Amino acid sequence: xxxxxxxxxxxxxxxxxxxxxxxxxxxxxxxxxxxxxxxxxxxxxxxxxxxxxxxxxxxxxxxxxxxxxxxxxxxxxxxxxxxxxxxxxxxxxxxxxxxxxxxxxxxxxxxxxxxxxxxxxxxxxxxxxxxxxxxxxxxxxxxxxxxxxxxxxxxxxxxxxxxxxxxxxxxxxxxxxxxxxxxxxxxxxxxxxxxxxxxxxxxxxxx
Amino acid sequence: xxxxxxxxxxxxxxxxxxxxxxxxxxxxxxxxxxxxxxxxxxxxxxxxxxxxxxxxxxxxxxxxxxxxxxxxxxxxxxxxxxxxxxxxxxxxxxxxxxxxxxxxxxxxxxxxxxxxxxxxxxxxxxxxxxxxxxxxxxxxxxxxxxxxxxxxxxxxxxxxxxxxxxxxxxxxxxxxxxxxxxxxxxxxxxxxxxxxxxxxxxxxxxxxxxxxxx
Numbered sequence: 001x002x003x004x005x006x007x008x009x010x011x012x013x014x015x016x017x018x019x020x021x022x023x024x025x026x027x028x029x030x031x032x033x034x035x036x037x038x039x040x041x042x043x044x045x046x047x048x049x050x051x052x053x054x055x056x057x058x059x060x061x062x063x064x065x066x067x068x069x070x071x072x073x074x075x076x077x078x079x080x081x082x083x084x085x086x087x088x089x090x091x092x093x094x095x096x097x098x099x100x101x102x103x104x105x106x107x108x109x110x111x112x113x114x115x116x117x118x119x120x121x122x123x124x125x126x127x128x129x130x131x132x133x134x135x136x137x138x139x140x141x142x143x144x145x146x147x148x149x150x151x152x153x154x155x156x157x158x159x160x161x162x163x164x165x166x167x168x169x170x171x172x173x174x175x176x177x178x179x180x181x182x183x184x185x186x187x188x189x190x191x192x193x194x195x196x197x198x199x200x201x202x203x204x205x206x207x
Numbered sequence: 208x209x210x211x212x213x214x215x216x217x218x219x220x221x222x223x224x225x226x227x228x229x230x231x232x233x234x235x236x237x238x239x240x241x242x243x244x245x246x247x248x249x250x251x252x253x254x255x256x257x258x259x260x261x262x263x264x265x266x267x268x269x270x271x272x273x274x275x276x277x278x279x280x281x282x283x284x285x286x287x288x289x290x291x292x293x294x295x296x297x298x299x300x301x302x303x304x305x306x307x308x309x310x311x312x313x314x315x316x317x318x319x320x321x322x323x324x325x326x327x328x329x330x331x332x333x334x335x336x337x338x339x340x341x342x343x344x345x346x347x348x349x350x351x352x353x354x355x356x357x358x359x360x361x362x363x364x365x366x367x368x369x370x371x372x373x374x375x376x377x378x379x380x381x382x383x384x385x386x387x388x389x390x391x392x393x394x395x396x397x398x399x400x401x402x403x404x405x406x407x408x409x410x411x412x413x414x415x416x417x418x419x420x421x
Contacts, residue, residue, distance in 0.1 A: 001245055002269035024289045024310060028244070030237045034318075035282050037208055037235060039289065039379075041310050062209035074235075074242045078286070081231045083248070083341045086349050097358045100338055100349065102248045104231055110242075130308055133291045141295045141308065150305045171246075196404070 001108050001169060006177045009107075009170030016052070018107045018170055019044055022077035023133075027056060027161065029074075029113060031067035038064055042075055043132055044109075044165070054109060054163040055125050065115040065159045073113035073163050079105035079172075082201035088189035090181035103186075103201055105172040111163040122155045174204045183207070208316050208377055213385050216378030222315045223253050225378070226261075229287035230340075232317075234263070234369070236281050238274030245271050247369075249283060250336045258373040261317060262333045264366040272323050272367045281371060283317040288405035292383065296397030297390040306390075311381050311406050318375040324368030333368055382410045388417040 009015055019025075025042040028035055042056035054075055058065050081104035092098045116122070127143050134140040143151060175186045183205050190202035216222060226232070226249065234245045249261045261283055265272055275281065289312035300306040324330070335351055342348035351359055383391045395410035 001243060002266060002271065004266075004268075023291070024286075024312065026233060026244075026284055026286065028235055028242060030242045034280055035235050035237055035242065037282060037284055037316060039286060039310070039312050039314055041291070059209060059211075061211070064209065071241050074244060076233055076244045078233070078246070081246075085342060085345065086353075087345065087347065092349075092353075096354050098354060099334075099351075099359070099362060100341065102231060104246050106233075106244075106246055108244055126307075133308065134293060134295075137293060137295065139295050141293055141300075143307075145294070145300075146304050146307060151307070154307050 001171065003169060003171045007171050007173045009172050015107055015168055015170045016044060016046055018079060018105060019077045019109070022079055022107065025056070026076040026078070027064075027073065028076065029064060029067070030070040032070065033067060036064040036067065038062060041129055041133070042161075043128055049164040051165040051168055054111065054161070054165060055128070056161045057122065057125055057158040058161060060157050060159055062159075065161070069113045072110045072166065075109045075163060077107040077109070080197060080200040080204065082190055082198045084175065084186055085189065088185040089178065090185050091179065103174050105170070105174065105204070107168065107170045109163070109165050110167040111165045114162040116160045116162060119152065119155050122158060122160050123151070125160050126155070174201070174206065176206055208314075208379060210377060210379045214379050214381045216313075216380040218378070219258065219376065222376050222378040223251060223259060225287060225313060225315045226251050226285050226317070229285050232283040232285045234271070234281060234283050236271055236275050236279075236321075238271070238276070238279065240270070240274055243271060243274065245269065248337060250333060250340060256372045258317075258376045260373060261319065261371040262336070262368070264330050264333050264368050267365050267367050272325070272369060275321050275323070277322050279321050281319060281321045283319070283371060285315045285317070286312065288313050290398055290403050290406040292394050293397065296394040297386070298393045299387060299390050309383070311383060311410065312379070313406070313409065314379050316377040317371070317373045318377070319371040319373040322370045322372070324370050326368070327363055329368040330363050330366050334363070334366075380409065382406070382413045384413055388414050388421075391417065
């Protein structure tokens with residue numbers, strides 16, 4: 001990944017927050033048959049290991065865990081993104097030296113990959129994922145709501161992923177390198193856009 | 208990507224549409240320095256090659272264009288929409304309790320062969336096409352000629368083109384297709400009530416299609 005200093009995120013809590021907000025990661029491994037990629041909800045245990053550990057699970061039928069991993073795995077967490085028209089820049093009217101760009105944010109985590117199918121460990125993973133994603137719901141579902149035999153059968157159908165993080169990099173490209181007037185123009189333009197996704201990016205433009 | 212039959216989206220036009228609506232893709236490469244990911248807006252030429260061809264550009268300072276060799280296999284992932292599905296939304300949960308959470312999403316994986324295009328004419332064409340695509344629909348679309356010529360010429364020197372001939376376009380629409388219509392409908396409505404507007408209508412359509420088949 002290419003992260004110019006202006007867009008680099010190094011603050012650990014901020015990187016963790018970005019991963020949490022993204023929720024669905026792209027879990028990528030290199031194998032002798034080429035790269036495998038699976039969209040996967042993953043969570044980070046911040047207290048485990050030196051820099052945290054990522055957890056998730058794959059369907060047992062997914063070939064990705066059956067292929068030997070070459071090197072480290074890569075988990076990519078994407079945030080919101082938007083096209084930025086130069087028409088929003090105040091500087092366009094001044095000297096016209098402007099071009100379009102694309103704003104986005106992403107976190108890239110690398111680490112050695114362990115696949116496991118111990119049912120106790122798998123139960124711990126699905127319980128943590130459940131608690132994370134059910135939080136805030138009015139009638140929260142929990143693993144205990146389903147019959148134990150049913151859960152046991154479900155656990156036999158998945159394989160766990162454990163990825164201790166060796167490298168965590170973040171990129172937040174949100175017009176930070178533009179002047180205050182340009183940023184204000186971008187913020188306003190995105191907020192007024194017909195695309196709902198642009199409104200989400202609008203609040204990410206620093207004032 | 209693991210794609211069970213009931214989640215498969217094989218229609219080229221649907222996947223092309225997905226890419227064009229959500230052009231910021233993650234380019235996954237496995238070059239000299241190993242596995243890497245770069246987020247880049249892609250321009251799709253639908254009729255170029257069997258499955259289409261992707262065009263993009265990166266900053267010259269981005270090591271990726273020197274990390275891969277021409278002809279190497281790369282992967283571009285386009286993931287536009289996803290949502291957590293709570294079992295609380297399934298009517299069958301109330302009856303039997305035999306449900307677990309899942310995650311629904313619509314995704315396209317474009318596998319292809321890369322060609323590095325470090326030439327002025329190519330990058331000029333790519334940025335012109337990207338500009339035209341993304342300025343379309345604006346009341347006063349910006350054009351490259353709105354900027355001083357020498358400014359544009361300088362900037363073009365600082366980017367390098369990447370062309371990817373798609374050899375395999377794999378689509379996955381994971382929308383509870385393996386569930387009962389009532390559960391799909393229940394989950395779609397639960398999702399919609401939470402304000403979600405992309406996955407829920409797609410799920411509702413699956414429920415409608417399933418109910419029509421009965």
